[in-house]
Structure formats: C-alpha cells, structure tokens
C-alpha cells in the first residue's frame with residue numbers, strides 16, 4: 001500500500017509518499033507560503049525535482065497541487081489518487097486524550113480542536129491539513145499521529161507541575177512533551193539495531209534539532225521528557241529559551257527592551273514576552289546572530305564569545321538532563337543522539353559525553369566521527385552511546401498502515 005504522510009503548518013504543507021512494500025520513499029515535497037505572495041511547491045521523486053510557482057490561496061489548493069504533481073507525467077509517481085491507500089497526518093498536540101495514533105473521524109477532529117489552546121500555532125494548521133486532504137481525496141482514510149502520544153506513559157510525578165492541582169484537573173495544565181514520534185522511533189530502533197529487547201533497558205534519547213528535547217525511556221515506555229505544556233520548556237533551542245524561572249516572564253513584561261537594548265518605555269503583554277521566548281531566544285538570542293548550530297559552531301571557532309557561550313549553555317543543559325534522567329531511572333544503559341544536531345554534530349556529541357565517564361559513558365573519538373547509524377562509545381563502555389537518524393515519516397506511515405489494515409497500532 002502507498003501511504004501519503006502530511007505535515008501541515010500554518011503556511012506550509014510537507015508531504016512524503018511511501019510505498020509500504022519495502023518502506024520506500026517514492027516522492028516528497030513542500031508547499032510553502034500558502035496564502036502569501038510568492039507561494040510555491042518544491043517536489044522531488046528520486047533523481048528528478050521541480051519547483052512550481054503559482055498562487056496557492058489555502059491548504060485545499062496546496063493539497064490539490066500536491067496531488068497534481070504526484071500524478072504529473074514527468075515528475076509524478078502515481079497514475080491516480082486511488083493508489084494512495086491512506087494519509088497519515090502529523091498532529092502536534094493530542095492533550096491527555098490520545099495515547100496512540102487514531103483514524104480520523106468527527107470525534108478525533110473535535111478533540112484536535114479542543115487542543116487548539118494547547119497548541120495554538122500548530123493544531124489549527126494540522127486540522128486544516130486533515131480537512132484539505134479529506135476534501136481532495138474523498139473516501140481515503142486519514143490518520144492522526146500525535147507528537148504528544150508517546151509521552152502519555154509518564155507517571156504523574158513526572159508530568160505534574162507544582163501549581164494548584166485544580167489547574168491540571170480543570171484545565172489540563174501539565175507536562176505533555178513533544179517529538180514523541182521521533183522518541184518512539186529512535187527508542188525502538190536503537191534496540192533493534194543493538195539486537196536487544198527494550199524490556200529492562202534504561203534509555204536516554206537526545207533529539208537535538210532546531211527544536212530539542214530529551215526523554216527517559218524505561219522498558220520501552222516514556223518516563224519523563226524535557227518539553228512541557230508547550231515545546232518551550234527544557235533545553236536551549238534554536239530560537240526558544242528553554243526552562244527558566246517563570247518570574248522572568250513578569251520581569252521582562254514590565255521591563256521590555258528594544259532590539260538595540262534600550263528601554264521600550266512601557267510594559268508589554270505576556271503573549272509578547274512568550275513570543276520573544278519562542279522566536280528570539282535560544283542560540284539566536286544568546287549569539288545575537290543565528291539560530292543555526294552550524295553558524296554558531298563557525299562563529300565560536302572564530303572566537304565569537306556570545307556563540308561560545310550559546311554552545312556552552314546548550315551542552316551544559318543536555319548534560320544536566322542526562323544526569324537527572326539517569327538518577328530518575330536509577331541508571332542508564334543507552335544514550336542515543338538524533339535529529340539535525342544530534343546526527344551531524346560530532347563535536348557537540350563529544351562535548352556532551354565528555355566528563356560522563358563517572359557514570360560509565362566513554363566515547364570513542366574515532367567512532368564518533370561522521371554521520372550515520374552507529375555505536376560511538378568505546379568497546380566495554382558500561383553505557384552504550386549511539387547515533388540513530390530519526391525517521392518520523394516512516395513511523396507515521398507505519399501507524400497509518402496498521403490502523404487502516406488492522407484497526408490497531410502495533411508497538412513497532
């Protein structure tokens with residue numbers, strides 16, 4: 001069966017068509033600037049690629065264009081949309097309702113809508129993606145795969161915040177965690193790769209990309225994760241500040257600064273402070289130059305003190321989470337790096353593991369060089385340190401296939 005994987009953002013729609021017979025990627029693409037001037041579709045299928053520039057007013061038009069290019073005589077890979085067996089959608093927030101992926105029906109859509117306040121930027125866009133595909137592929141099953149679902153096994157001691165309990169009971173204010181599809185894929189695949197069972201194993205997954213999160217996985221189940229009610233909590237990220245004293249919000253709201261560092265002269269709202277914390281902080285906010293780790297590395301190598309500080313903060317934060325998760329689980333067997341930074345930045349991996357010999361993690365500098373799926377710890381290291389490239393799309397496609405063929409999601 002061919003499964004289409006869709007990740008809809010507020011002005012974008014990313015897609016990948018996968019033939020589940022052999023799990024082969026047939027084509028992928030990105031529709032950008034939906035509803036904005038300069039909208040376009042970038043598409044590739046094997047060696048061939050193309051860019052279509054035309055007005056794309058909404059998500060329905062984006063979905064239509066995606067289907068048209070997938071059937072294009074030159075760049076397409078299917079003759080008819082009937083060849084698409086089902087569509088799997090990435091959905092950011094499933095609240096505390098969804099512990100696994102779901103076939104989309106009216107109740108599931110209503111629940112995604114109920115989670116709009118928890119994921120105000122993503123959930124409305126994810127639902128637009130689902131509804132657009134429903135319209136242009138009538139009768140094709142749609143599946144929702146939630147970024148939060150894998151973390152639903154966290155115990156209350158890990159997911160509760162220390163605010164009055166009624167906020168959790170009435171308004172569901174709690175830690176949810178994100179990147180769940182990636183944490184699930186990597187925590188499963190690392191065990192297959194090492195030829196071991198996840199049962200009895202304590203694993204720390206470091207998903208380090210533009211957004212970053214760690215998770216503590218024991219017996220294959222998530223015990224804790226660093227992101228919270230929203231993806232803002234946890235590590236320093238590309239543009240997000242990560243965890244800080246909540247009182248910083250009030251202080252910044254009362255004492256805001258202009259871009260040039262001079263006082264703005266009047267208070268700003270909590271929403272405006274959160275905008276700074278989400279979009280102008282992290283590597284970007286500390287370096288003042290870039291949110292991209294590669295730029296930060298180049299700047300640091302050239303002696304830029306703010307970039308060096310940003311690098312140090314990132315590494316220090318990851319180490320602290322690894323230490324705390326090892327303590328919380330009573331040890332750690334496997335530490336696994338994934339996502340853009342985790343998979344590609346061997347220097348950062350070395351800095352993170354440096355000094356963790358006391359807990360039995362010993363890096364092999366030679367094995368650590370370069371990319372790809374591998375063990376990077378020394379032979380005999382008590383903790384096995386690995387790099388596992390993540391693949392959220394394949395996980396979404398597998399869940400989708402399971403749901404449309406058997407009605408249940410396997411633990412794959």
Ligand code: AMP
Nearest residue numbers: 209210211292293294339340341344345
């Ligand atoms: P992601 O959000 O997973 O796409 O990761 C984006 C982050 O990964 C950015 O900070 C990039 O600097 C970093 N990254 C991606 N590719 C590479 C690479 N080849 N070498 C070093 N860092 C990379």
